[in-house]
Amino acid sequence: xxxxxxxxxxxxxxxxxxxxxxxxxxxxxxxxxxxxxxxxxxxxxxxxxxxxxxxxxxxxxxxxxxxxxxxxxxxxxxxxxxxxxxxxxxxxxxxxxxxxxxxxxxxxxxxxxxxxxxxxxxxxxxxxxxxxxxxxxxxxxxxxxxxxxxxxxxxxxxxxxxxxxxxxxxxxxxxxxxxxxxxxxxxxxxxxxxxxxxxxxxxxxxxxxxxxxxxxxxxxxxxxxxxxxxxxxxxx
Amino acid sequence: xxxxxxxxxxxxxxxxxxxxxxxxxxxxxxxxxxxxxxxxxxxxxxxxxxxxxxxxxxxxxxxxxxxxxxxxxxxxxxxxxxxxxxxxxxxxxxxxxxxxxxxxxxxxxxxxxxxxxxxxxxxxxxxxxxxxxxxxxxxxxxxxxxxxxxxxxxxxxxxxxxxxxxxxxxxxxxxxxxxxxxxxxxxxxxxxxxxxxxxxxxxxxxxxxxxxxxxxxxxxxxxxxxxxxxxxxxxxxxxxxxxxxxxxxxxxxxxxxxxxxxxxxxxxxxxxxxxxxxxxxxxxxxxxxxxxxxxxxxxxxxxxxxxxxxxxxxxxxxxxxxxxxxxxxxxxxxxxxxxxxxxxxxxxxxxxxxxxxxxxxxxxxxxxxxxxxxxxxxxxxxxxxxxxxxxxxxxxxxxxxxxxx
Numbered sequence: 001x002x003x004x005x006x007x008x009x010x011x012x013x014x015x016x017x018x019x020x021x022x023x024x025x026x027x028x029x030x031x032x033x034x035x036x037x038x039x040x041x042x043x044x045x046x047x048x049x050x051x052x053x054x055x056x057x058x059x060x061x062x063x064x065x066x067x068x069x070x071x072x073x074x075x076x077x078x079x080x081x082x083x084x085x086x087x088x089x090x091x092x093x094x095x096x097x098x099x100x101x102x103x104x105x106x107x108x109x110x111x112x113x114x115x116x117x118x119x120x121x122x123x124x125x126x127x128x129x130x131x132x133x134x135x136x137x138x139x140x141x142x143x144x145x146x147x148x149x150x151x152x153x154x155x156x157x158x159x160x161x162x163x164x165x166x167x168x169x170x171x172x173x174x175x176x177x178x179x180x181x182x183x184x185x186x187x188x189x190x191x192x193x194x195x196x197x198x199x200x201x202x203x204x205x206x207x208x209x210x211x212x213x214x215x216x217x218x219x220x221x222x223x224x225x226x227x228x229x230x231x232x233x234x235x236x
Numbered sequence: 237x238x239x240x241x242x243x244x245x246x247x248x249x250x251x252x253x254x255x256x257x258x259x260x261x262x263x264x265x266x267x268x269x270x271x272x273x274x275x276x277x278x279x280x281x282x283x284x285x286x287x288x289x290x291x292x293x294x295x296x297x298x299x300x301x302x303x304x305x306x307x308x309x310x311x312x313x314x315x316x317x318x319x320x321x322x323x324x325x326x327x328x329x330x331x332x333x334x335x336x337x338x339x340x341x342x343x344x345x346x347x348x349x350x351x352x353x354x355x356x357x358x359x360x361x362x363x364x365x366x367x368x369x370x371x372x373x374x375x376x377x378x379x380x381x382x383x384x385x386x387x388x389x390x391x392x393x394x395x396x397x398x399x400x401x402x403x404x405x406x407x408x409x410x411x412x413x414x415x416x417x418x419x420x421x422x423x424x425x426x427x428x429x430x431x432x433x434x435x436x437x438x439x440x441x442x443x444x445x446x447x448x449x450x451x452x453x454x455x456x457x458x459x460x461x462x463x464x465x466x467x468x469x470x471x472x473x474x475x476x477x478x479x480x481x482x483x484x485x486x487x488x489x490x491x492x493x494x495x496x497x498x499x500x501x502x503x504x505x506x507x508x509x510x511x512x513x514x515x516x517x518x519x520x521x522x523x524x525x526x527x528x529x530x531x532x533x534x535x536x537x538x539x540x541x542x543x544x545x546x547x548x549x550x551x552x553x554x555x556x557x558x559x560x561x562x563x564x565x566x567x568x569x570x571x572x573x574x575x576x577x578x579x580x581x582x583x584x585x586x587x588x589x590x591x592x593x594x595x596x597x598x599x600x601x602x603x604x605x606x607x608x609x610x611x612x613x614x615x616x617x618x619x620x621x622x623x624x625x626x627x628x629x630x631x632x633x634x635x636x637x638x639x640x641x
Contacts, residue, residue, distance in 0.1 A: 080560075102550070
């Protein structure tokens with residue numbers, strides 16, 4: 001296999017917020033590398049800095065210091081529009097609250113990143129259909145988000161994340177708003193995507209959810225407290 | 237681009253009532269610009285047609301009433317204009333720009349009798365054949381009296397359509413004989429209708445040779461006015477100067493009076509004065525309406541601000557999946573422009589329909605420029621007032637927008 005750059009390369013990444021006079025160190029020297037095809041869970045309680053880390057990983061924010069390379073690209077110096085393009089090409093987001101655009105059909109929601117990527121309609125349609133079929137929603141493509149169950153909405157969101165064929169899928173508490181059955185469903189899909197060779201970063205505070213990943217990074221107070229392969233891989 | 241428009245339409249249809257009310261606001265603005273400008277244009281057209289009905293390229297010479305009565309007998313009298321004065325105006329050398337000069341007498345209190353029925357026309361005029369061209373009369377039937385008939389004091393008359401319907405019951409009167417205060421006149425022609433000039437029915441008229449009218453009705457005194465026709469519209473001003481120069485020595489001002497004993501009314505200058513007045517009037521109306529258009533624009537801005545706030549989360553999602561700042565800006569701008577485009581179109585329809593009705597006694601005349609102007613202004617207003625809300629949307633930070641509840 002030819003040497004590919006790691007998908008994520010974090011080197012002494014820190015993020016400091018200023019709330020009035022007080023400086024809040026949300027992240028404090030994070031160093032980690034994620035290779036292509038890894039299924040990584042980042043776990044931590046609220047306030048551990050995992051949301052900040054997810055914003056930085058997702059190119060929604062830039063670090064205060066340190067270097068973050070996404071697919072070999074240093075994002076620190078990127079401008080707003082370049083960050084937008086990076087998000088479009090390299091990252092597929094899956095959010096806790098689904099974040100589908102209301103009053104817009106499932107298909108159009110999945111086509112959205114392709115539209116910003118500048119693909120023509122026929123290609124968009126074809127790729128979006130394929131992604132929706134991939135998550136088992138081929139029969140629901142013309143439904144509005146409000147006509148879909150939570151699990152189905154999250155599957156649309158996963159299809160939207162997949163459709164651009166990004167370097168990684170960044171899932172922020174993807175099962176946080178779902179019942180047990182839907183949680184199972186979503187985790188199965190992520191599992192399958194991982195087996196297909198996709199890089200997945202799952203952010204959660206639940207150990208049971210994190211247990212599905214191959215590698216778990218635990219955050220506390222903006223530092224990595226443990227980074228190890230998952231010993232307790234649940235039997236499928 | 238079609239994609240952007242489709243997204244914007246979805247955004248607008250998401251809240252139909254709100255979009256509809258905004259469109260209504262702009263519609264009223266655009267519509268009222270069109271209607272009010274049409275009312276202004278219509279009223280100035282009405283005034284112009286009244287003035288033009290006086291005739292083409294004419295000057296009206298009237299004597300100025302002089303107080304004290306130095307001439308004539310007692311009271312406020314009129315410096316006399318005579319047939320000789322009129323003849324003096326037709327001179328190739330001293331008045332090269334004058335086509336004709338027609339002395340006019342008005343006979344008052346005239347009663348026409350025909351077959352036992354009687355009728356009093358509002359105007360009974362004695363003049364010369366040149367009066368016809370000066371006043372732009374065309375004939376519906378028969379013919380105008382001739383110069384020979386005028387010279388021979390022939391008792392013939394031309395009547396207007398109102399007289400035909402009132403006295404003759406609509407039948408063609410050419411050849412009929414009517415009694416004018418007891419004297420027989422033969423009707424030789426009927427004029428085409430000139431319509432009403434607002435103040436008076438211009439068709440309620442009888443015109444007879446000056447000599448015949450003087451013989452039978454007014455006596456051989458002064459004439460009431462002289463209608464002078466210039467050779468062309470361009471020569472009207474020159475003709476006015478010539479008329480004044482010729483008449484000044486003939487009609488000297490009364491001793492002790494500084495004002496001239498006659499005045500020359502120029503049709504062109506009346507037209508000019510009235511059209512400048514009415515253009516001020518039209519502009520004023522247009523400006524009032526333009527204010528309502530701006531108010532409509534503020535409505536667009538208000539709605540767009542609400543919409544941007546309401547869709548903060550959507551903006552966050554779009555940015556997360558790769559929308560650039562300009563993508564968001566364009567999306568909301570297109571939405572604002574679409575609202576104003578619809579408002580503008582609805583306003584044009586409203587304005588055109590509204591202008592079909594009589595408003596404040598005026599038949600509105602749609603000025604094509606007002607449609608383009610109002611429509612264009614509404615779209616520009618959408619663009620202008622949409623820029624700030626769209627800019628706010630575009631500047632949102634995706635993290636905060638995504639967290640917005």
